[in-house]
Amino acid sequence: MSRWTLHVAPWALPWIPQSQATVDALLAAFSTPLRILKDDRRSLVILLPELPDSNGGHALSGGGPWVCKRPRWRDGRGWHRLLSLFQPGEMRRAFDAALRLLELGIATPQPLLLMEHRRWGLMVESWLVYRYVPGEAVGEEQWPLVVEALKSLHSAGLRHGDPHLANWLKDGLGGVVALDSGPRPMRFLLADDAYDFVLLRNCVPAVRPLLPLQDTWKWRVAEARNAWVQGWRRVKRKVRRR
Numbered sequence: 001m002s003r004w005t006l007h008v009a010p011w012a013l014p015w016i017p018q019s020q021a022t023v024d025a026l027l028a029a030f031s032t033p034l035r036i037l038k039d040d041r042r043s044l045v046i047l048l049p050e051l052p053d054s055n056g057g058h059a060l061s062g063g064g065p066w067v068c069k070r071p072r073w074r075d076g077r078g079w080h081r082l083l084s085l086f087q088p089g090e091m092r093r094a095f096d097a098a099l100r101l102l103e104l105g106i107a108t109p110q111p112l113l114l115m116e117h118r119r120w121g122l123m124v125e126s127w128l129v130y131r132y133v134p135g136e137a138v139g140e141e142q143w144p145l146v147v148e149a150l151k152s153l154h155s156a157g158l159r160h161g162d163p164h165l166a167n168w169l170k171d172g173l174g175g176v177v178a179l180d181s182g183p184r185p186m187r188f189l190l191a192d193d194a195y196d197f198v199l200l201r202n203c204v205p206a207v208r209p210l211l212p213l214q215d216t217w218k219w220r221v222a223e224a225r226n227a228w229v230q231g232w233r234r235v236k237r238k239v240r241r242r
Contacts, residue, residue, distance in 0.1 A: 007095065007114040016113060023115060025052040030068055030127065042073040047132060051112075065132045066112060075125055082122070089116060091126040097183050098130065104156050106149050107171065108178045109133045133177050135169035140206075142168070145176045147210050150196055158183035159192035164203040190225065191218035198222045 004023045008016045016022060033046035049065045074090045088096070091114055098111040110131040117125040138146060146168050153160055160181055169177040186192040197211040198219070213219050 003118060005116045005118070007092070007116070009095075009099065009111050009113060011110075012112050026113075026115060026127070026129075028052065030070075033068075037067070042071070044070045044072060051129070066129050067109065067132050069128045069130075070126065075123055089123045089126050091128040092116065094128055094180075097181055100158070100183060101153075101178060101181060104152055106152055106178055107175060108181060133169060133171065135171045135177060138165055138168045138170045138176055142170050142174075142176050143204075143207050143210055146200070147197075147207075147212075149176060149178060150193075150200070151212070153183055154186065154193040154196070157186055159186045160196045163196050163200045165200070165207075166203070189221075191221040194218035194222035195225055198226050202226065 004020070006018050006023055008018055029048055029052050030046065034049060035047040036045070037047055038045040046068050047065055048068060051064065051066060069091070071090050095111050095114040098108050101108040102110065112129045112131065114129070115127040116123060143165075146163070146165065149168075150160060150163055160178075160183060162180065167179045167181065169179055171177050194213045194216070197213060201208050201211060208214075213222075
């Protein structure tokens with residue numbers, strides 16, 4: 001048994017019908033993209049100036065353009081498909097995470113909808129659609145804003161998990177926008193808040209003077225965790241070369 005499920009963000013429910021006709025119209029739009037942003041084994045990311053209307057071929061209202069992302073690597077791996085029987089898929093986590101970030105007042109691309117295709121309960125294809133945000137790579141003047149955004153996330157009991165500067169965007173108003181964030185509950189003994197800051201430091205060492213928690217036990221735990229992760233990655237790279 002195979003079926004598609006459509007999840008629509010609460011703010012978009014008034015103008016996007018949750019129907020099979022909407023799914024069919026979106027799939028047709030995904031198959032004939034006007035602009036491809038990324039196309040490799042890991043993911044397909046396309047840009048659509050507008051979304052189709054399932055009733056008459058006209059664009060749905062609500063503005064655009066829209067970024068549409070499919071995680072090929074995740075959806076295609078047997079292990080991840082098996083896990084999808086027991087836990088949300090990657091795009092569902094990203095969809096829920098974006099809504100949570102916006103609730104916390106942390107700027108992130110506004111999610112529109114999520115489409116999931118399951119066969120016998122296993123995830124085989126998923127698409128996340130969110131509003132395109134124009135911007136530039138963050139510069140040194142935005143580093144304090146990134147640190148404050150992470151503090152806000154930690155205050156809510158959540159961790160970022162991948163806070164590299166490449167996952168932040170400078171908007172046209174001088175603020176920052178979080179990209180590809182999947183916040184999850186913090187694990188106290190693993191010092192997840194300090195580990196977020198250590199990962200940020202790994203990305204740009206010069207940001208260290210702005211980081212909190214450096215004189216605490218959490219920072220020492222985070223540094224030890226970082227050393228273990230980096231060491232394990234080196235071992236895996238050596239094994240793969242053989």
